Amino acid sequence: MNDETSVDDLIVREKVVLALRAIMTEMGCSLHEAIDEFERRYNRLRAERPDDFTLPHGEYGRNVYT
Numbered sequence: 001m002n003d004e005t006s007v008d009d010l011i012v013r014e015k016v017v018l019a020l021r022a023i024m025t026e027m028g029c030s031l032h033e034a035i036d037e038f039e040r041r042y043n044r045l046r047a048e049r050p051d052d053f054t055l056p057h058g059e060y061g062r063n064v065y066t
Contacts (some may be wrong), residue, residue, distance in 0.1 A: 006022065006024045007023055007026065007041065008041060008045055009021055010022060011038065011041055011042055011045055012045060012049065012052045012053060014054070014060060014061065016038070016054060016061050016062065016064040019038060020034045020035065020038055021034075023037050023038060023041075042060075
């Protein structure tokens with residue numbers, strides 16, 4: 001999973017842990033840095049592709065603990 005589109009698709013599909021792992025691998029960064037990158041991408045995707053998300057913002061990632 002080396003291209004940004006794949007990570008973006010994981011984010012849209014609410015595969016948070018897999019997306020974080022992919023970001024860490026892609027960027028060679030720490031979990032903290034991956035969380036920051038995830039948030040940047042998530043916010044961009046919400047703005048650019050809002051209809052692709054199945055859950056509203058307040059419910060997205062609700063049961064994910066890092």
